[in-house]
Every structure is written in C-alpha cells, then in structure tokens.
Amino acid sequence: MYFHRFFYEPLAHASYLVGCSTTKQALIVDPSRDITPYLELAHREGMQITAIAETHIHADLLSGARELADRTQGTLYLSGEGEEGGYRWAKDHSHHFLRDNDSFTVGELYIQALHTPGHTPEHLSFLLSQNKTSPPLGLFSGDFLFVGDAGRPDLLEKAVGIKGSSDIGAQALYHSIQRIQTFPDYLQIWPSHGAGSACGKALGSLPMSTLGYEKHTNWVFQEPTRSSFIKNIQTDQPMPPPYFSRMKKWNCESLPLLRERPKPDHFKTEDLRQLDFGKDGFYLVDTRPAGEFLRGHIKGSLCLPHNRSFVQWAGWLLENAPPLVLIVEEKREKQIERDLAMIGLDQQIAGILLTSELTQFPREDLETTRDVEPKDIVQYVQQEDIQVIDVRTHTEWQNGHLPNALHLPLATLCQHLHQLPTGQPLLMQCKSGGRSAIASSLLQAKGYDVINLRGGWDRWVEEHLVTEQPIHTPSS
Template identity: 40%
Template structure:
C-alpha cells in the first residue's frame, strides 16, 4: 500500500491518496477542486486514481469529486446517510456517474486494500469515516482511519456549522449530542491505528486543532481535550464543544450548498492576463470590477491603493479574507499581485468558488498607474495610543474585528464586536453609521482587511495597526461576551 497526504496550508486541508501498488489503482479521499495536482502526483507514483471518496459535504472548500468523475471516469463513494436531515449529495443522484452510496458498515476495495465506511455524524449528519486494511501486505486488521471532520489532532469537528454557517437554526445542540453519541465508535478502535484527519491547525472546522499532520487513536484518547470533555457526560460535552467556536467564514454557506447541489466543472485552471497600467485604469474606472490587493505591506496599502480595493495579503489568510468579504462569487476580480504568485492565487480562489479572475497587475504596474494620474485612495493608519486618546470622542466608535471569544476575554470598553469573517452580515445591525470607526484586531492583520472592506462600503475608517496585548497592559479593558456588553 502506498499512502500520501496532500496539504493546502491556507485552507489547512488534507486530502489522502491510498494506492495499491500491485494493481496500480488508487483511492483519493476528500480532494480539492483543482484535481490536476493529484493526477500528476499519482502518476509520479505509478498509480491511476480510479476512485474518489468523500467523508462529508464540506463547508470550507469545493470538492473535486465531480471533476474526477467527469474528466477521468473515477468511481465515486459518497454517503447515503443524512438524507432525512436534508444533506444528501443531490448532484450525484440520478447522474450518469459511477456512484456508490455508502451506509455504516459498507465496504469496498481498491486493488488489495479494503475500506469500510463508518457513520460518524455530529459535525454533519451524513459524515463517514473510512477504516483502511492493507490486505495486500497480509494484514487482517486496520492500519488507519480517515476521520474527515470527526476527529482531528487534539480536537473534534465542530457540530454547530449547519446552524452558524448554513443557516439551519436550532440544530447545533442536537448535532453536539449526535457527536457525543458517535464517540464510542472512535474509542472502540485499537490504539495503534493511525488517524488521518481532514484538517489541521488554522481551520475553523474546530477550535483547537493541532499542527501535527497525523496522530493515532491511542494518543487522542489520552490528550484530545474535546474527547476528554465527554468523560464528564453528555451535558458537559455539549457545553464544552459549543463554547468558544470561532465565527465561520461567510463563504461556508455557499460551499455547503454547492457541494450538495453540484460543484461547477472547472476544466483547466484559469489563466488571467497581465494588465497594463492603462488597462488597469479602465478596469478600475468601470466600477464593475473588484480589485483585490495582495501586497504584504499593509501600511503601503493604507497609504495608497485603488479606490474600493479590498486588502487580502498573499499569505495564509488569503482564502479567509476573500471568502469572508466577497459575497458574490461571480464578481469580476482583478488582482494586484506579483507575477510569480498568480497561479497560486488563482488556485486559492477556484478552491472556494471564485472563478472570475479577469486580470492581474503587478505592484510595478500599480506604480505606473499612479504615475499616469490614476486615482488613488488612502485609509488613515493610527496606533493603539491614538485609539486610547480618541475612543471617547463624539462621532467616534471602536470596532473590534476579533472573534467573539477573544473579545470576551478582554476588549476596549464600549467597543463593538464584529468578527471580520462575518462583516457583511454585521453591517446593518452592528456597525455604527455616521461615525469614524477605529478598527482593530489583535495584531493589525485582520483589521487591515476589515478596514479596507468598511471603507469600500462607505464608512469613515481609521485603521489601528498594533498589538492589542500591549494596549491591554497599559489601559483598562472590559470582559464579557458581546451579548453581555450590549445587554
């Protein structure tokens, strides 16, 4: 058996290749949408991906399962569970693809490798885990389990996403109880089994995922804090697993819908053209195009950028920022980006459904645009000391764009909390209008993206660049949840 893990560090997502070297067949578990990467990797190993399995209907990326079936004729293994709760893989039902719908205990083989589906609901109703036996080596007991979003390194998959991201109100507590009831299926596994999770540190599919890429059943039994919370009983577990979960990105609801109803076929990766300064000006002036500025220098962005541009630095936050702040995925996008990062950015965007990148301009092109008289905008940049002096002024409001759990642990007295991952949701009911907004986070990174978004929406914004921890050492801070403060 050949085993490979593929990691997308921005999505903190893992896909898995399980191959039978004797027959040359391979199974791919939970692939991203741009499947060329996996096809090439399998070919380098002398394997052909003949089958794709999904652990569940994902919320944080678009699945590559349909792409594999359509372009390569791969057999699909999808969950038949969860239909009563409204989460079947509707796109595959009645299709011409070769699909097997699995229930708890169903098995299939890839060459001399046996895979058993285990229904492990809680994160989602349809969730399956896959137990793998390398029969070709003579084994009769499993080597590992692909747990999807059921068990992570150090954590469990959050059970509240259907409510918090997909808008199914009133289901998160029931989902938490279902997750509790699934845990014995994990505990009864042999300690030596390897655990192959779908996500690692940085994913918001849990609240405390470890940075180690794999683990074992025995290790998680000893050290997984969420699993340990279940030792206190169901009520203790439900309270613990729902407490402190980060606000999910805005695009999660769309991912759930598209992965259920059918991901649009991608084909080849888009190749947006390089724009001249004149072409950049025409795109900017047209008003229909969204400029996404990826420069790492956030102070440089604040000092000078194309009016209405969003700020999404080309780092691990890129997907999160775009997915949170660009609500309409069909929006034509122009990137301000170094030429060497264009393909990376395009891959990042198509993985979360933004296919309409119509061009890019390098920072040098942006400078020529400015030299040619192109219109620019700026956002005032201030420090936390400036915030301390100005926060009580008439016509001023402090906006804290950290997660609610961070805000509850300590915040500027009177600050409005609106997590940057949900800003389009909060605009009408939390963001004060007619005031100068002093926008901050913990370090200046998240507030930079939030400041650009709010400025684009017409707010008068001042960007706070600095560490909240330093402010908290020298100034009074309030504690308590958003609801407590507003009450």
Template identity: 40%
Template sequence: MFFKSFTDENLAQNAYLIGCQRTGESIIIDPPREFDHILKAAEKEGLHVTAAADTHIHADYVSGARQLAVQHGVKLYLSDEGDENWKYGYTDGMDAELVTQGTKFSIGNIDFEVWHTPGHTPESISFLLTDRGGGATDPMGIFTGDFVFVGDVGRPDLLEKAAGIGGTADSGARDMYRSIQRFKELPDHLIVWPGHGAGSACGKSLGAVPISTVGYEKQFNWAFQINDEESFVEELLNEQPEAPVYFAEMKKMNKVGPAILKGEKIDAIASAVELEALEAQERVVVLDVRPASVADKGLLKGSINIPFNKSFTNWAGWLIKYDEKIVVIADLGEQAEVRKALQSIGLDTIIAFADPSLLEGLELVAYGTLAVSAFLDDMQDEDTFVIDVRNDSEWNKGHLEEANHLFLGKLRTAEIPTDKKLLVHCQSGARSAIASSILKARGFETVKHMAGGYNAYSAEQSAN
C-alpha cells in the same frame, strides 16, 4: 501500500493518496479542487488514480471529486447516509457508489470499510483501512474527515449557523456524542488521519500535529473525557468560532456538484484606464492581495486589501460575495496561486488580473497606522468611533470599554456612523488592516488602525 498526505495550508485541509503498488490502482480521500499535484505524485510512483472518496459534503472548500470523475473517469465513493437534505445530487451518468455503514470496497489489495460517524454533519462517514496486500487482516488506521481531529472533534453547528437549518446544532452534538462512544471501541493502535489541522474553522481547538492514534485521542482529546451527554453537548457548542458565511455556499455547491474547471485564460488588464473602468462597474469588487505594509500606502479607491497569506482564503470567503465579479491586483508571480485559492472555495468569477504597477498615477486612498499611545490619545476625541473587529471569544476575554464590537467578516455591511473618525483594532494588527481597507472602500474619510492590536495594548498596560 503507498501512502502520502497533502495539505492545503490556506484551508488547513488534508487529502490522502493511497495506492496498491501491486495493481497500480490508487484512491484520493477528500480530494481538493486543485489536484494536479496529487496526480503527478501518483504517476511518479507508477500509480493510476482510479477512485476518489469524500468523507462528507464539505462546507469549507470545493471538493475535487466531481472534477476527477468528469475529467479523469475515476470511480466515486460518496455517502448515502443522512436525510434527504444531504444527498449528493450530481452522480447520475457517472461511475459512483453511494455507501453506508458497513459498506466495503477495495482499491487493489487495500480494503476500506465505511463507518457512519454523524455529528459534524448527518451524512459524515469515516473509512477504516486494511492493507491486505501487506499481509494485514485487521485495520491499520481510520480516515476521520471532520469527525475526529487531533485534540478536537468536528463542530456540529455549521448547518444551523451557516446553512440556516434550525435545531441541527443540538441534534448534531448528540449524534457526535454517540459517534464518539463507538469510536472508543476501536483498538488503541489505529492511526487517525483527520481531514483538517490547526487553522480550520471546522473545530475550535484543532491540533497542529498531522496524525494521531485512537489511543492517544481517547486519553488526551477533551471530547473523550466527558462521559455525560448533556455536559458534552454544552461544552461542544460552547465558544465555537464564527461560522464563515461562505460555508453555506460550499455546502450547496458540493451537494449539487461544483462547476467543472476548464482552465480558461483570465485577461490581464493592460492599462490604468481599463482598471478604473472595471472598478466603476456594478457588482465588481477589486481585490488587492499585496501585503498590508505595501497596500496601506495607496489603495485603488473602492478596493479591498486581503493580503495573500495563510488567512487569505478564509477572509476572501467571508468578504467577497458569490455574485460579484472579481478583479485581482497581484504581482504576476502570485496570480496563478491566488486564482487557485479563490477557486478552492468556489469564487470562480475572476474577470481580470492587474499588475500593481498600474496603480501609479491613479487616484489612491490610504488609512493611518497608529502606535498604541497615539491610538489611545485619538480615542479621547468625541468625534471618534472605535471598532474592535475580533471574534466573539477574543472580545469576551477582554476589550476596550470604548470599543464597538463589529466582527471583520461582516464589516462590509455593518452599520457605522457616517459622521465619525474611525479607529480600528484587532488582536495583532493584521485583521484591522483588512478592516481599514474595507472602511476606506465604503467611503469613510478618516480611518486609522492600531499597530500590534490588542496584544500590544495589553503589553503596554502590563508594563505600566
């Protein structure tokens, strides 16, 4: 058996390539939308990808299953569990098997058995793997998707918070409790291959270790230590991170079938005049992906700066609307990767790329960066409005008494006094830089943020 995992660091998302070396067949579990690197890895090993399977209708990224079926003719294995609201709607006319609890299928001499493991979502399934070609008669491990992570379990509140389906958080938590009780019956030696690692918003305390075992999770995963259903439900729903607004769009897209990417060439903006003209168009957002330390010295008026790093995809999903046309300001060497990152969450409406050199000579805006002491001094001015853009759990652990809590992901539409000077901070200074660019794009004249954020403030308070 051949086995290789692939991690998209922007989404903390894991995909798995499993191949039978005797027959040359292979399958991708939870394929990402951009999968060419996985196909190349299979080809290198003399394997042909003949199948793909999703553990559930994903909410945090666009699945590559439909693209694989249409473009490469692979067979799909998709869940037929859950109610009518969570059925795949794009399988007509393609080779697809809708699977349920107990369904078995094989890829060459590798056997898979479907487990229905609801909780994160009603249709969630896991796959037990047995390497029959290697002489095994019992499973080696289990692909858990967003059911069991290393040190955590999938959050059950996304349908309610992101998709607006009321009452599903509590019922999902109870489903998760029952799924865990079944999981506890599995042999301790089974390997656990999760769908995500640390950095994903699909749980609240995911570990950074890429794999685990059933026995380890039974012993150390917090969710396995609570044996009372009511206590478990309360703890599972407590302090879950904010559900990104784009999750609702992802659920819908992966349910009805994402658009097939055809590799169309995206235009490069040739002049500063053209860049200004595009920015002025209605429903166009200019997305500047340069590092904040560069962008803060001069932003195109009306643009938003989200630096291209591991947090880029998350904040792009929060802040860019799906009906907006996107113009990206990025260095030539980064443009292809930026495009992949945006398309991985269904932001396909990129109309042009612009090199940062085109900003020279244009009307630019800037925001200020203040040391903690200067920030606190400016707070004494009655004409200032202090904004804390951190998440709920960070705010609840401690905050400036003068601050107004306005979460970064909702800052483009938040109500803010128009007659005040704005002072912004987050935990480290990274999110407040994004926030400052948003506020400048909204037309606020004076915007300054705190270098080092609340961490730096807390350190200075302790030192004093």
C-alpha cells in the same frame, strides 16, 4: 502500502493518497478542488488513481472528487447514508454509494465504510487494512473525529438553515463517539482537518493521532454524560463563514470543473479607469501586502493581502460580491486564482490588474490610509477624541482591549455599520495590524474617516500603554 498526507494550510484541510505497492493502484480520500498535487505524486510514484472516496458533503471547501473522476476515470466511493439527494452529480461517473460496513478494495488494500453521523447525517469514516484478512491499520475519520476535538454538529443549522439539526447531529455524534471507543487503541486516526479549521472549536495541530491517545486526551471522550456532551459540543463553536452554505449546495448538486471556469481578462490602466465600480458592479480587490496598500491604493478598493488568511477573509467578505477585479503581483497570479478556486470564488473573477500598472494611475485616482504608531495616538484615545474600533474576535476581546473601544469583529463589521459613530475619526485596531487594514479599507471605501493602528494590540501592549478588561458584553 504507500501513504501520503496532503495539507492545504489556508483552510487547514487534509487529504490523503494511499496506494497498493503490488498493483500500483491508488485511492484519494477527501480531495480538494486543486487536484494537481494528487496527479503529480501519483505520476512520480508510478501509481494510477483508480478510486476516490469522500467522507461527507463538505461545507468549508469545494471537493475535488468530480475533478479527479473526470481526469482519471477512477471510481467514486460516496456515502449512501443520510437523506436522499446527495451527490447528484455522481451519475455521470463510475460510482458506488456506500452504507455502514460496506467495503471495497484498491489493489490488495481493504477499505471498510463506517457510518459515523453527527457532523453531517451522511458522514462515513473509512477503516484501512493491508488486506481483507489483516486487522485495520487506521481510520480516515474525515470531520467526525479530529486530533483533540470532534466535528461540530451545528453547521447544517447555522450555515444551511435546517432548524433543529444541531441537536439531532449532537445526539448522533455522541453515539458515533461511543461506537468508535470499541475499536483497538492502536488504530491510527487520520482526520480531514487540523488547527485553524472552522469545522470544530479545539482542533489540535498534530497531523494525526491514535485512538488510544485521543481517548486519554480528547475532551469528547471525557464527557461524563450524554447530556453534557450534547451541550458542550454545541457551545462556543466559531461562527461559520457565509460561503459554507454555497459549498454545501455545490458539493451536493453541481461541482463546476476548473476547466469550465471563465478566463479573466487582463486590464490595463485605461481599461480600469473607464469602469464605474459602483455603476458597473465591479469590486476592486487589492492583494498586495497591507503596508503597501495603506501607502497608496486606488480609491474604493478593498485591501485583501495574499497571505495565509487570504482564503478565509475572501470567504467572509467576497461572498455575494459583484464581479471582481484583482490587483495582483504577476508571480502570484496563478496561486491567487487557485486559492479562490478552492471555495469557488474563481467564478467571480472578471479581470486582473497587475501591480505594475499602478504606477500609471493619475494621482487623483489614488488615496492613502493614515497608519499611526500607538505612542502617537494614545492621548487621543484616552481623551476620546477618536473612536477605537476593535475588529478582533470575541476571545481576543475578552483578554483585554484599548480604552473606550467598540468591539465589532471584522467578520461581521459590515452588518453593524449602524453602530459606528459619526463626526469623529475611527481608529481601526486588531492584533497586529492585518485585519484592521482590511477593515480600514472597507470603511474608507464607504466614506468614513479611518486611521489604522500600526502593530495593533501587540504593539500597544509592548509599549506598556493603558488597557482595559471588558466591562460590558461585546458585540457579536
């Protein structure tokens, strides 16, 4: 048997290739939309991808199942559980809809489907054995069971708007957990997400585990009663990004192929200057590092640095945005397009402006953002001459904040503009200065007088400046 785990860090997504060493046939489990790594590995190992399996209809990324079926002519193995109407695009490809305890083979490998609902009604997990007569080796658990956690049951209600589905999912998840406890402790657990995913609240960073270890350490196996499990699995789950609703729909109904996406135009300075970004409906997104953006950028542009958080914040801030013009370094262009494609935002890219073109812009078209050290601003904060806007998460806020700060998390900042004071500068602050730079650009584009706190909370604490514990319930 050949086994390989792929991991896409920006979305903490894991997918797998498992191959039969005898027949050289391979199975891909829970592929992401960028199928190049699967094709390259299979080619390198002399394997043919003949099967593509998916544990459930994903909400956090676009599936690569249709891409792989289109490219390899492999057979799709998808869930036939849950409500009718899922995977409507599968009719154009060789496919099987699986129900509980159904099985299939890839060469000599034997794969059995287990219906493990809770995260979604249709969710399957896949038991893998060397052959039909050998005991199971491991479980592709998808978003059912993670290292240290289980899949959240509230996404259909919070992201898609199906009222009451969170309670129903939590009850189903409880029974799925009880069922899996009957399997042997040596069973390896191969989940589809790791730490950093929004599909759970306490995912561990280990890439895989065993069922026995999870029984001893994972909180979902420690809940004393059914009612306590149902309550706790729904408590303190992170807010789902707005793009989750679209992912569910696209993964269910119509997965656009990458080869079908429009090719963005390359703009020159004069092309861009002729566009009216308000009137023409374009959104200018600057992907340079935050420090470079603050020192000089095109007026009205959004700071969205291409780093490990790029896809996450693109999903929060660019959903339902007008056509995008991206400012990118030439060496990063393909990767940025690929990253946006993982959540379908490649469809919105109208144009590319290389960073080398910025030197051609007239000075009157550019602006800077004030970026200050904590020691240079502390007296104004204490005297309330400026308003501190803390854009960190609820948990970060609870651990302490700057004096007289207003808590408005970046993810929902634009929904709470009515809470911003007028007539005084706004000091934007996060943990280390990255999120606050994004927030500064959002508000500066809307005409607010903003200052970015360089180094953020970390720098403030390092310099032993005054802090406060929360004295009121922070905004959400």
